Amino acid sequence: MQxxxxxxxxxxxxxSIGIPSNVRNIQIVINENSDKQIIVLxxxxxxxxxxxxxxxxxxxxxxxxxxxxxxxxxxxxFEWIVQLSNSQYQKDKLIAQLDQLTEQIRSIIQGIRxxxxxxxxxxxxxxxxxxxxxxxxxxxxISDQDKNIAFLNAFEIIEKNDTNxxxxxxxxxxxxxxxDIIITQGFICLENGKISNLGRxxxxxxxxxxxxxxxxxxxxxxxxxxxxxxxxxxxxxxxESLDFISFTQIRELAKYGAKVLHVDTILPAIENDINVxxxxxxxxxxxxxxxxxxxxxxxxxxxxxNNISIIQIERTDDEExxxxxLKSIKNITLNKLNLLEVISNIDNTQIYYTKQDNQSNYSIIxxxxxxxxxxxxxxxxxxxxxxxxxKTLKIFLSSDISEKLLNLIYEKLKLSLNK
Numbered sequence: 279m280q281x282x283x284x285x286x287x288x289x290x291x292x293x294s295i296g297i298p299s300n301v302r303n304i305q306i307v308i309n310e311n312s313d314k315q316i317i318v319l320x321x322x323x324x325x326x327x328x329x330x331x332x333x334x335x336x337x338x339x340x341x342x343x344x345x346x347x348x349x350x351x352x353x354x355x356f357e358w359i360v361q362l363s364n365s366q367y368q369k370d371k372l373i374a375q376l377d378q379l380t381e382q383i384r385s386i387i388q389g390i391r392x393x394x395x396x397x398x399x400x401x402x403x404x405x406x407x408x409x410x411x412x413x414x415x416x417x418x419x420i421s422d423q424d425k426n427i428a429f430l431n432a433f434e435i436i437e438k439n440d441t442n443x444x445x446x447x448x449x450x451x452x453x454x455x456x457x458d459i460i461i462t463q464g465f466i467c468l469e470n471g472k473i474s475n476l477g478r479x480x481x482x483x484x485x486x487x488x489x490x491x492x493x494x495x496x497x498x499x500x501x502x503x504x505x506x507x508x509x510x511x512x513x514x515x516x517x518e519s520l521d522f523i524s525f526t527q528i529r530e531l532a533k534y535g536a537k538v539l540h541v542d543t544i545l546p547a548i549e550n551d552i553n554v555x556x557x558x559x560x561x562x563x564x565x566x567x568x569x570x571x572x573x574x575x576x577x578x579x580x581x582x583x584n585n586i587s588i589i590q591i592e593r594t595d596d597e598e599x600x601x602x603x604l605k606s607i608k609n610i611t612l613n614k615l616n617l618l619e620v621i622s623n624i625d626n627t628q629i630y631y632t633k634q635d636n637q638s639n640y641s642i643i644x645x646x647x648x649x650x651x652x653x654x655x656x657x658x659x660x661x662x663x664x665x666x667x668x669k670t671l672k673i674f675l676s677s678d679i680s681e682k683l684l685n686l687i688y689e690k691l692k693l694s695l696n697k
Contacts, residue, residue: 283313283314283454284313284314284495284496285313285314285315285316285454285492285493285494285495286311286313286314286315286316286494286495286496286497286498287315287316287318287485287488287489287494287496287497287498288307288308288311288315288316288317288318288498288500289317289318289319289320289464289481289482289484289485289497289498289499289500290304290317290318290319290320290500290559291320291323291481291499291500291501291502292320292321292322292323292324292325292326293323293501293502293559294320294500294501294502294559295319295320295321295322295412295416296321296322296323296324296325296354296358296412297323298358298361298362299560300559300560301358301362301416301419302362303559303560303562304416304500304559305420305423306562307500307559307562308420308423308425308459309423309425313495314454314458314459315458315459315460316450316454316459316460316462316488316489316492316494317416317459317460317461317462318462318463318464318481318484318485318488319409319412319413319416319461319462319463319464319481320408320409320412320464320465320481321408321409321411321412321465322354322355322358322408322411322412325351325354325408325411325412326405326408326465328347328350328351328354328408329351329404329405329407329408330405331347332344332347332348332351332383332387332404333396333401333404333405335347336387336390336396337396339394341387341390341391344387345384345387348380348383348384348387351380351383352376352377352380355376355380355411355415356373356376358415359372359373359376359415362419363419364419364422368418368419368422371418372415372418372419375414375415375418376411376415379407379410379411379414382407383404383407386400386403386404399472399473399474402469402472402473402474402475403472403473405475406433406463406465406466406473406474406475408465409432409463409464409465409466409481410431410463410466412463413429413461413462413463414429416461417429417461420461425458425459426456426457426458426459427457427458427459427460427461428453428456428457428459428460428461429460429461429462430449430450430453430460430461430462431462431463432462432463432464432465432466432467432484433466433467433468433473433474434446434449434468435449435450435462435488436466436467436468436476436484436487436488437467437468437469438467438468438469438474438476439469439470443467443476443487445487445488445490445491446491447491447492450488450491450492451492454492462484462488463481463484464480464481464482464483464484464485465480465481465484466480466484467484478540479539479540479542479543480543482499482539482540482543482544483540483543483544483546485497485499485544485547486543486544486545486546486547486552486554487546489546489547489550489552490546490547490549490550490552493550493552494547494552495552496552496553496554496555497544497547497552497553497554497555498554498555498557498566499539499544499554499555499556499557500557500558500559501538501539501556501557501558501559502558502559502560503538503558504519504558504561504564504567505519505520505538505556505557505558505564505566505567506519506520506523506528506531506536506538506556506567506569506579507519507520507579508520508577508578508579508580508688508691508692508695509579509580509581509688510535510536510537510581513681513684514685514688516692518577518695519564519567520567520575520577520579521565521567521568521575522567522568522569522570522573522575523567523568523569523573523574523575523579523646524569524570524571524572524573524574524575525541525544525545525548525569525570525571526574526668527574527575527579527646527647527668527670528541528569529541529542530644530646530668530670531579531581531644531646532581533583533618533644534581534582534583534618534642534643534644534672535581535582535583535584535644536579536581538556539556544569548569548570548571551571553568553569553570554568554569554570555567555568555569556569574647574669575646575647576647577647577694577695578645578646578647578648578649578691578694578695579645579646579647580643580644580645580646580648580684580687580688580691581643581644582641582642582643582644582680582684583618583632583641583642583644584641584677584680585632585636585637585638585640585641585677586618586630586631586632586638586640586641586642586674587630587631587632587633587636587638587640588628588629588630588631588640589628589629589631590626590627590628590629591626591627591628591629592625592626615631615632615633616631616632616633617629617630617631618630618631618632618642619642619663619672621663630642630674638677639676639677639678640674640675640676640677641674641675641676641677641680642672642673642674642675643672643673643675643680643683643684643687644670644671644672645670645671645672645673645687645691646669646670647669647670648669648671648691649690649691649693649694650664650671652690652691652693652694653687653690653691656683656686656687656690657673657683657687660673660674660675660683661673661674661675662674673687
């Protein structure tokens with residue numbers, strides 16, 4: 279079937295599915311696509327954090343506080359229903375589904391109250407309700423459209439164990455034979471027969487896994503910004519979207535602070551030569567940024583990561599001893615820390631890394647495809663490394679001047695956009 283029909287994976291994040299105006303845009307996107315579609319939904323924005331707060335209160339035996347948070351959870355989804363319902367019949371149906379699912383959470387809380395214990399399995403089951411709620415409600419909302427729509431729980435098709443994650447493509451393909459659209463959850467899966475999750479960035483990962491398993495034509499990841507930009511819009515007022523970027527380039531930017539997506543989550547798609555497009559649910563006119571294996575942008579893009587720490591190893595005359603020390607420290611950083619760069623010169627080797635909750639006074643600015651001539655004067659007094667093969671520049675500097683230098687570089691590089 280895949281050879282005859284294009285299949286698009288449409289993944290919508292929390293700000294897309296959780297904001298009523300964006301939900302209307304989701305409906306437009308779905309209706310205007312005549313191909314087969316698999317809709318992968320996250321929980322509403324901030325709902326997963328709310329569910330984690332419920333779990334933490336349960337672990338601390340704060341049952342009344344957990345029930346108050348459950349009431350907040352119900353209210354968030356109730357307001358969504360009120361704003362989006364097309365009829366009283368649909369509204370009643372949506373409220374009934376919401377009541378049923380929140381009552382399931384309440385029953386779990388009551389069970390925990392009896393035994394005074396929250397197991398790992400129960401914790402993951404509670405957290406999974408964010409995606410179960412969003413998909414169940416959205417399915418009811420769009421099920422009366424003139425399309426054949428199927429609902430599929432992600433834990434029926436995605437299963438993980440200690441070493442592998444498997445996707446049951448047969449179930450998906452059978453549903454696609456009879457339906458135009460499948461609604462399913464991101465993030466959640468099955469593990470050892472119990473509901474579990476794929477971890478941070480799990481919804482993007484779900485989309486990539488499903489897309490790879492069925493050889494989808496393209497994976498569209500819908501966010502709240504205009505794709506991949508030349509810099510963070512939270513720092514700079516004037517940024518420009520990139521039409522396309524290679525996976526290697528976006529991986530470097532993400533490694534050094536870019537927040538659009540957790541890049542490794544789309545690796546299953548890239549490895550299977552499936553393009554990924556980043557789109558904006560709030561701006562349907564935006565054509566998106568295409569991420570592919572080989573098509574690199576010629577425009578620059580810049581990001582910065584703070585709280586960098588350094589291990590410096592002085593070189594000795596005993597080269598073998600020096601290499602043993604270096605290898606030993608690398609192994610430690612790989613196991614305990616997030617290793618960023620290893621830079622060797624005649625006198626020493628410097629290892630740059632980050633560690634969770636670690637505060638330090640060093641930063642790294644990363645620039646993909648920089649115009650070195652434009653910024654050479656600005657960066658001449660700083661340590662940096664330039665990889666000519668992938669055209670990536672990393673600048674190492676003290677955090678107290680990092681924002682100033684970032685702005686100076688960006689102002690210079692903006693000139694290259696007009697070339």
